[in-house]
Structure formats: C-alpha cells, structure tokens
Amino acid sequence: MSNLLSSSSTRIKTGIALVLVILIIGYIDSYFVTWLFLGSLLIIAIKESTKLFHIQSTQLFIYSTVLWAVAYFYPEPEDLSFILGVIYASILAYTKTLNKKIFLPLFYPTVSFLFLLALYKDFGMQSLLWILVVVALTDTAAYFVGKSIGKTKFCQTSPNKTLEGVIGGIVFGSLIGSIFALSDLTFVEAFIISFVTSIASVFGDLFESYLKREAKVKDSGSFLPGHGGILDRTDGYLFASIIMLIALRVIS
Template sequence: MRQGGRWDDLGERLGVGAVVAAIGLACVWVGGVVFSLLTIVIAGVIVWELVRMLDRTAPAGVIAIGSAAALAVAEFLPPGYALPLLLAPVFAGFSQLAQRRATFAIFTLLILIAGFGLNVLRVDFGFLWMMWLALVVIVTDVFGYFAGRFIGGPKFWPRVSPKKTWAGTVAGWVGAAFVGGGFAWYTDATTQLVPVSIAISMASQMGDIAESAVKRRVGVKDSSSLLPGHGGLFDRFDGMLGAAVFLLLTEQLIGFPPGSAG
C-alpha cells in the first residue's frame, strides 16, 4: 500500500504532461501568431491563478484579462514600446489586492516578462533552441520526479516543498547536462552548452521552489485544478517561468548559443 501511494499519480501525471508538452512544442514549431496566442493564454491563466491564491476578494478574472490584453498588444509592438505595457497590469492589479501585494507584483511582472521574452527568443533563435529550452525544463522535472521517488533521501527544503529531495534536484542537473551535451553534439555550439543547460535547470528548479513557497504561504496545495495530476498552469509552467527569465537575463552575457556562429 505504501509503495502504491508513492506512484498513484504517475499515470495521470504522465498522460496530462505529455499532452501539454505536445501542444506546447507544436505551437513552438509553428511559431508566429500561434505561439504568441499560446503565451498570452498561459500568462493570463497563471495571473488568474496567482491572484486567486493571494487574495480571494480581488477581481482575479479582470486582472488576468487585463494582463493578457497588455501582453497581446506588447507582443506586436517594438520592445521599447512594449515595456510600459508589461508593467501597467502590475500597477493596476496592485491597487485591487488587499493583501500580499508585493508577491503579486513580483510574480506578475516575471510572468509577463517571460511571456513576452519567449516570443523574442523564438524569433531570435528559432525552433531548435526553443526545443532545447523546453527539453531542459521537462527533463529536469522528469529526472527529479523519478529520482526523488526511487532514491529518496534528504529533503531539499521540506518546510516549503516536502517532496523535493536532494537526489531529485541533482538528478535534474544530470538530465539537463545530457540534453546540453546532445545539442552541443548536434549543433555548432561548444561544450559550454552543458554547464549552461545545468544553470537553466537550476533556474527552472528555483521557479518551482518560488511557486511552492507562495503556495505554502497561502496554504494551498495547487494553484488550481485545471490540469489533473499537476494542479494548475502555474504548477506546470513554474519551471519554464524561471528558466525563461534566467535565459533572457543571461543570453547576452554568454553569447547564446555558446560558440555558435548562428
């Protein structure tokens, strides 16, 4: 019975995760308006989930629609014009919450920057490197899930994320290193892509931990119940949020893809 309890969510988790990943990668491959619409919808839903967690009295739907609308307009403007629009929903929503305003402001800003930035990355680097980013995040999650349950051991931060272990955390880095090595071999990027992939994996895990901290603070298990086995979109995309923001902040510093002529 105890063993079964550890794996009773596996089938549902893998099935829903596979569908979400397939839809996401298909939209990344198509690019253009299709990918923009995906990021707009996901960002809007995540903001809705965030507001509902932080303050049940706040108009979550209105704030989410306003955030999605601002992102939709921003994605079709030059970056300089887009930046104020990405900040506007943060100020508007800030005035509507009665509590936890700082948490709302920080996370909403990161969500909208990630949504906007993913489109920039798709245009600048193309499908191949967006697939690399997605695979690093997915492999980090999958390796961490299985290693955490097979190996167990010391918890990473039990007070915030009771199920996350050091074994799962390190396994995520190992999986990311394999993805980076594979892409370095397949492309003209150098082996620096391996440690870059590990860093992206770490940023993905920090996104997961940050969301877990918010949920622990407000006393909820999941951001919503939209995705069986996963919770909400915030629960599913928290790692991508951390990874995307980190890549946006560092890709100019490392000359991404490292060593690549393209």
C-alpha cells in the same frame, strides 16, 4: 487502488495531450500561433496567481491582455513589464486607491511569459525546445534520483525534495539538455547555459511551492486534469526563461 489508477490514467492522458499540442505548435513554428498559445496560458496563469496572492482584480486582466497584444508588435517584449510597472506606480501615486497587490502577478507570471516570447522571437523554436528539454529532464531526473538515493532534505519549502535529487536533476538537465542547444553554440557554451537554466528551473518550482503553501492549496488550479493548474506545469520554465534569455544574449 482504483482511485489511484484512475488518477494516473487521467494524468497520462493529459500529459499525452500536452505533448501533442506542443509538437503541433513546434511543427507549425509560427510567431502568431506561438504568441497566441503563450498568451492563452498567461491568462489562465494570471487567474491562478490571483488565487495564490489572494487578490481579485478585473483591471489586472485588462492590463495583461493589452500588454500581451502590444508584445506581439514590440521588438523586445520583456521590456513591456517595466512599462507596465511604471503605469501601475503612476496610477497608485495619483489615485492612492490601486490595490498594491496587483503588482505581484506582474512579476509572476507575466514577466516570465514575456521572456518566453522574447526567447522565441530572438532565438527561434529551437530555443523553446531546448528549454523544454532542460527543465523537463531536471524535474524528472530530480524525482527519480531523489527517490532512489535521496536522503538529505533540500529545504523546508518543499520537504519532498532532496539535495541528492536536485543535484542529479541539474546534472542530467545540463548534460543531456546541452545536446538540444542552438547549433551555433559550442558544447561548453551550451552546457553553461543549460546549467544555469536548470538551476533556475529548480527555484522556479520551489517558488511556486512556497506560494501554494502560503495560500494553503495543493494545486494552483484544475485546468489540467491530473496535473493541476498551468502554473503547476510551467513553474520551472517561468524562472528558467529569464535566465536562458539573458545567458544567450551574454554568450551569443
């Protein structure tokens, strides 16, 4: 019992600290600060992903650091993931010695962080607040709805998830999340974007669960006491950021 209370206390303290950091960054609303913050998370997330993918590569950190530095100046940061992919493929074709597995962290989580940066660059801090609310509400509501009325297993990858919980999470995330949408969108547009973003966050969480099961680990890391690793806290956002940015560009 004492261990449970201690664990809960640590989780709450870490959660409060995270919220404070995010509020400060949101209040400052600086492109440089946001880029630096997301870049710091990316480096830690890449370290965690190498464990999940069972790879060790110093090259990966060098490529990702250079890529993120270029992303600061490049007008469409998400495009850089394709450039890096071309470079990887070219080196592989020329040397035949490049570890093919280092392509994996390019897609997860590097691409997603580039889309998060692009989301902020194109649509401002309000878009990051919006995605934060949608994903957080989807996850939280899914947990409570699943605990209260959930009976149908959602899938084998995550046996604790229920279909009822997932549906409840998407409904809450979409409806309430729409309130925090960009001001120039209609409610219908906001709801559609929130809806597809919410669905994407569910599968982002599911994908990380799959990777952890394949790697036979409970958490992606231990950077956040009581919460696990960076990927454990950002998994939903990593798919959601891609979908929200694309949806916003299509609708707005």
